Amino acid sequence: MQNGGIVPPMTTPSQVPVAPSAGSRSPIATALLRVAASVLLAAVLVAAPGFAKRDAKPKPVAVIAEIPRDSVRSDQWQVDLLKGQKAWRLSTGSGVIVAVIDSGVAADHPDLAGQVLPGIDLVNPGGDGTADAVGHGTTVAGLIAGRSDDGQGVLGLAPDAKILPVRVLDAENKYNDAKVVAEALVWAVDHGATVVNLSLGGGVASPALAEAIDYAFARDVVVVACVGNVLPNGPTSVWHPASEPGVLAVTALTPTGDLWRRSLTGASTVLAAPGSDLVGARPGGYQRVQGTSFAAPLVAATAALIRSRWPQMSAANVVQRLIVTADDTGSPGRDDSFGFGIVDPFGALTADVPEVLTNPLDNTPPPGKSGFGPAASEPSVDAWPPRERGRIRPLPGLSPNTMAATGPVPRGEKPVSLAAAIAGVGVLVVGGLSLVRRL
Secondary structure, three states: OOOEEEOOOOOOHHHOOOOOOHHHOOHHHHHHHHHHHHHHHHHHHHHOOOOOOOOOOOOOOOOOOOOOHHHOHHHOHHHHHOOHHHHOOOOOOOOOEEEEEEOOOOOOOHHHOOOEOOOEEOOOOOOOOOOOOOOHHHHHHHHHHOOOOOOOOOOOOOOOOEEEEEEOOOOOOOOOOOHHHHHHHHHHHHOOOOEEEEOEEEOOOOHHHHHHHHHHHHOOOEEEEEOOEOOOOOOOOOOEOOOOOOOEEEEEEOOOOOEOOOEOOOOOOOEEEEOOOEEEEEOOEEEEEOOHHHOHHHHHHHHHHHHHHOOOOOHHHHHHHHHHOOEOOOOOOOEOOOEOOEOOHHHHHHOOOOOOOOOOOOOOOOOOOOOOOOOOOOOOHHHOOHHHOOOOOOOOOOOOOOOOOOOOOOOOOEOOOOOOOOOOOOOEEEOEEOOOEOO
């Protein structure tokens, strides 16, 4: 499992230990210390997840500059493209809980202060999901519900929605079995989420996760997932759960409105949203990110705007509004690259859209009250004892999966390692982690 586009900050020169002044050392000692410092920095980079030694020669390292908070707001091109200011005249997402099933969310980030509810940590039992060792979940949450009241920092598309964090990714941005995500989804639904964002996925369908999605659908919850990113040795078709019938599968756009070049494509693609060259919140600051991971939360935020404006509207009709009002791009009608088109928050809040009884993305027989189709056969999560929810437990028919911590890389940069590990039934991929250096 890999996430599709985050670029975490690297060690800066100020973080490297400083030796005594050159004036107190001999030339030989000074040279030796310089060599030692270079070796130390190289060791730090090689030890980081996603880095692997290519050869013994040291390479120049790109240092990602800190982004000042007061410059972030003017750099959010996605808000302008999606006509956020017009949409907010009608809805800001108030009263809606959006679950972010990810690496946790840094609740103490200034842009998310007061926006994050206590959640759950399925990696470290006892945690509430409000810390983030990776940064991926914090970026996703900020794009959904970044505060609008102080004029600085990341501004979410649904700035008055609340975030319910559910951590499934460890400090290396991985999980070992899709049952963790299934457990997380059920927990989020049971704790009030009416929209769920899954910026993750895998190349092989998980019966447990499909069953959990059906559990969410039967309880009138909108589920959004990223289509996935092109990765070396990774899946070549839209990831699961984005490929599950009824799920809003989201691809990524560039600032020019083109399809982001590493987006996966396929018949399951539903909507497109900005996902390249975005500024995102991370623990302690900001970063530029790209990937379908960061397009999905903009659709989740739009779903929150709709659910806030019409609290009684069914999940099926929220999906209907999103696809009917999308700005068609690419080939006329739905296509494998852009789906139905670019999500249009203002259009979704204003257009006259015919109502539906079932999810238009799912034509299988409706098993539950919301009219969503059945998932793969597996013991029903309705039968799980309450005490079993909120903690990881084995489910039948699942094999462990292994993740490699690499992901898509910004233009002009190459990853030191692009190995992808596959074990069990397949690779699970999370839509956004890239640890890179310039070569």
